[in-house]
Amino acid sequence: MTYQPRLEDIQFILEKVLHVPQRIAEMPAFAEVDADLMNQVLEEAGKFVGEQIAPLNRVGDEVGAHIQDGVVTMPPGFKAAYQAFWQSGWASLSTATEDGGQALPAVLESVLYEWLSAANQGWSMAPGLLHGAYECIKHHASAELKAQYLTKVGTGEWLATMCLTEPHAGSDLGLANTRATPQADGSFAIRGTKIFISGGEHDLTDNIVHLVLARLPDAPAGPKGLSLFLVPKFYADGTRSAVHCERIEEKMGIHGSPTCVMRFDEAQGWLIGEVGRGLNAMFVMMNAARLHVALQGVGLLDAAWQKADAYAHERRQMRAPKPAGVKGTAAADLIIEHPAMRRILDTQRAWVDGSRVLAYKTGLALDQAKHHPDAAQRESAQRWCALITPILKSACTDQGFHGASDCLQVFGGHGYVSEWGIEQNVRDARIAMIYEGTNEIQAIDLLMRKVLSDGGSALNALLDELAQPLSAAQPHEAQVLDLFAQLRAITAEAVKVNGQSEGAIALSWIAGDYLRLAALALLAWSWTQIDQAATAHASDAARWQAPSTALRAWVLPEFGMRAAMIRGQFTAT
Incomplete structure (x- = not known):
C-alpha cells in the first residue's frame, strides 16, 4: 500500500503522446537533453521517491510535526530525507547552472513533484515553494540579495x-x-x-x-x-x-x-x-505554486487509485454478475470483477491519465515560453499557461479529493479505518482545493480575467490550435470538436451577458461551471491524443482502453449538465 512511481506510464505520455523529446530539441537551451537523459533522470527520481520518501508517509501522518518553545521538530526521517533530496540535486532540477542547478526542463520537474505529492504530500510541502521563491528572487531581488540568497534557495540548501x-x-x-x-x-x-x-x-x-x-x-x-x-x-x-x-x-x-x-x-x-508592486513579484511564486498544486491533485488521486486497484485485485466478496453464458467457478469473486468497482477505478484512471497530458503539456509550455527561439511559439506557450493554469489547479484538485473518496469506497468499511491508508489520501487531498487561491477564485480568474477580458479571443485561439489536426470523420475527435464548439458558443453568450448592467454578478454564479466545461473539453482532447498514440503503438493499446471507454461513458456526460446550468442562468439574466 506504499505508493510506487510507474515510469512506463509517464514515458508513454511524454514520448508517444506529447513528443516531449522532439519539442525539447527545438530549444537550444536544452541541446544536451534527449530521451535517454530524460528517462535516466526520471528513473532515478522514481527510485528516490519510492525508496526514501514514500516509506515516510505514514509516520508523517501519525507522528506529525511538533512545536515546543517556538521550535518545530519534523517527523522521524524527514530531515535526513530532505538533506538527501537537495544534496542529490532534486531540489535544483530546473535551476540555472550559474545558480547551482542542473538547468533541466521544467516538464521533468512537473513529473517529480507529482510523484513526491503522491508518495508523501506532508513531506513534499517543504520543497514545494522552492521553484517559485527562486524565480521571485532571481527576477525581482537586488544584486546584494541575489548574492546572498539566490544559490541557497535555488539549490534547496535553504x-x-x-x-x-x-x-x-x-x-x-x-x-x-x-x-x-x-x-x-x-x-x-x-x-x-x-x-x-x-x-x-x-x-x-x-x-x-x-x-x-x-x-x-x-x-x-x-x-x-x-x-x-x-x-x-x-x-x-x-x-x-x-x-x-x-x-x-x-x-x-x-x-x-x-x-x-x-x-x-x-x-x-x-x-x-x-x-x-509586491503582488507582481509574489505572483511569480503563485503561478508556479498553482501548477504544482494541480500536480498534487493528480498525484494524490493516482496514489488513491493504486491502493484501491491493488485491494480490488485481492479482496473476494459475493459473485459478480456475469455476461450471458459465463458461469462463476468460485463462491466469491474478486471485487475488481464487479461493474460498480470497475466503473470507479476506470473513471479515476481516465482523470489521472488525461490530467497528466494537460499538466505535462503545461510544464513543457513553461519551457517553451522561456526558451523557444520562435516568438510565435513563445506567445502560444504563454497563452496556454495563462488559460490552463487556473483550470488545472481547480479541476485536478477537485478530482483529487472527490476521486480519492470514490477510491475509498472500493475498500468498503476497511477504507474508513486507518489500517489501509486510503483515508489519509482523502484527508491530505482536501487542502489543495483551498490554498494557492481557492478553486472558486480560480474559476473567477479564468472567466472574468482570462476569457472575458479580451472577448474570448485568447481562448478561441487556443481551441483553434488544438482543433486544427482533428478530423470530424473520427468519432472521438468529432466529439471533441463538438465540445469545443459548445464552449465557444457559451463563451460568446458570456461576453454578451458581461456587457449588461448585472452581468458580472450573473457570471459569478456560473464561473465554476464554466471552468468545469473547459476542463472536460480539454480532458476529452487529451484522450484523443492518448488514443492516437495507443493506436499507433499496438503493444500499449490494452493499457489505455478501459479508461478511454470510461471517459466517454461516465465523465464527459457531465458537460451537458454543466452547459444546461449555465444556459439556465443566462436565460434568467
Whole structure:
C-alpha cells in the first residue's frame, strides 16, 4: 500500500503522446537533453521517491510535526530525507547552472513533484515553494540579495516560505496590514502576524527565507499598497531574526507539514522589487505554486487509485454478475470483477491519465515560453499557461479529493479505518482545493480575467490550435470538436451577458461551471491524443482502453449538465 512511481506510464505520455523529446530539441537551451537523459533522470527520481520518501508517509501522518518553545521538530526521517533530496540535486532540477542547478526542463520537474505529492504530500510541502521563491528572487531581488540568497534557495540548501495570509485577510490580500517601516540603513522593520504559513518553522534546513507581503506607513489601502520583503530566519552573522512561530495548526491532513502562525516583531528585512508592486513579484511564486498544486491533485488521486486497484485485485466478496453464458467457478469473486468497482477505478484512471497530458503539456509550455527561439511559439506557450493554469489547479484538485473518496469506497468499511491508508489520501487531498487561491477564485480568474477580458479571443485561439489536426470523420475527435464548439458558443453568450448592467454578478454564479466545461473539453482532447498514440503503438493499446471507454461513458456526460446550468442562468439574466 506504499505508493510506487510507474515510469512506463509517464514515458508513454511524454514520448508517444506529447513528443516531449522532439519539442525539447527545438530549444537550444536544452541541446544536451534527449530521451535517454530524460528517462535516466526520471528513473532515478522514481527510485528516490519510492525508496526514501514514500516509506515516510505514514509516520508523517501519525507522528506529525511538533512545536515546543517556538521550535518545530519534523517527523522521524524527514530531515535526513530532505538533506538527501537537495544534496542529490532534486531540489535544483530546473535551476540555472550559474545558480547551482542542473538547468533541466521544467516538464521533468512537473513529473517529480507529482510523484513526491503522491508518495508523501506532508513531506513534499517543504520543497514545494522552492521553484517559485527562486524565480521571485532571481527576477525581482537586488544584486546584494541575489548574492546572498539566490544559490541557497535555488539549490534547496535553504527552504523558503510565502507569507501572505493574515487572520483577517485570506483571499483578499488587499486587506493585509503587516507593516514595513524604513530604516536608516536601507532595510525595513517588519511587524505583523501571518497565518497558514507552510513550513514557517522546521528543522529541515539551517535557514528559512521568508518572503513577506507588507505595507509601508504611507502606502495606499488595497493591493496597490503592498510591497514584498525578504526576511531570513538567520542573518549572515548568525544572529536570529525577530520572527517567531507562535503555534502550528491542528489540521485535517498533511500532518507532516507544519502550518504555522508567524509573528514578525520589527524583524529586519529587505525590499524585493519595487515599492507597491509586491503582488507582481509574489505572483511569480503563485503561478508556479498553482501548477504544482494541480500536480498534487493528480498525484494524490493516482496514489488513491493504486491502493484501491491493488485491494480490488485481492479482496473476494459475493459473485459478480456475469455476461450471458459465463458461469462463476468460485463462491466469491474478486471485487475488481464487479461493474460498480470497475466503473470507479476506470473513471479515476481516465482523470489521472488525461490530467497528466494537460499538466505535462503545461510544464513543457513553461519551457517553451522561456526558451523557444520562435516568438510565435513563445506567445502560444504563454497563452496556454495563462488559460490552463487556473483550470488545472481547480479541476485536478477537485478530482483529487472527490476521486480519492470514490477510491475509498472500493475498500468498503476497511477504507474508513486507518489500517489501509486510503483515508489519509482523502484527508491530505482536501487542502489543495483551498490554498494557492481557492478553486472558486480560480474559476473567477479564468472567466472574468482570462476569457472575458479580451472577448474570448485568447481562448478561441487556443481551441483553434488544438482543433486544427482533428478530423470530424473520427468519432472521438468529432466529439471533441463538438465540445469545443459548445464552449465557444457559451463563451460568446458570456461576453454578451458581461456587457449588461448585472452581468458580472450573473457570471459569478456560473464561473465554476464554466471552468468545469473547459476542463472536460480539454480532458476529452487529451484522450484523443492518448488514443492516437495507443493506436499507433499496438503493444500499449490494452493499457489505455478501459479508461478511454470510461471517459466517454461516465465523465464527459457531465458537460451537458454543466452547459444546461449555465444556459439556465443566462436565460434568467
